[in-house]
Amino acid sequence: MLPDTNSPTYIDAFAYVKRSKNRQKVIKIIEKSRMTPSEITETMNVRFSLVSRVLRELKDKDIVVCLNENEKTGKLYKLTRLGLLIYYELQYK
Template identity: 45%
Template sequence: MEAKIAAKIGWVKLSEHRKKIVRDLSNNLKIPTEISKSTGLSKSEVSRTLRALKDAGIVVCHNEESYRGRLYGLTDLGKEILKYIE
């Protein structure tokens, strides 16, 4: 395993919020409101965490130009990380 991937796995594992969101996106594209409902996290916490995960290359927004209804999913890196946190 590459050190870069190992570091990202460790970073995700350090936060329950990051783990919840990565797990929640494992099978579907979701909007932040859906993530909030299924994880029990507040909408503001979901937004902050999604931004951090996106900056880390773990999630991607598929319709960045939309103000509302942004769809998020896992990147290939996110899918790889998911294997180690389930």
């Protein structure tokens, strides 16, 4: 079931992403395919530490999920349903 876009949870998550261009960029990048932090870093042309921090924050808000959490390197991230809703609202509204 998709989250209600009028719920406080969705509104808080959307506002959180909207406040940061870097969060918005990460969401737009990983919507296209599952990616590692290194691939995101290359695409955004920013420091790895920035991407790592943004991914950790988005994960804490249930906007992204790590698909292979137990790996030390090469972790793959993708958007959750909440993340996809946020992506579509950012893109099309």
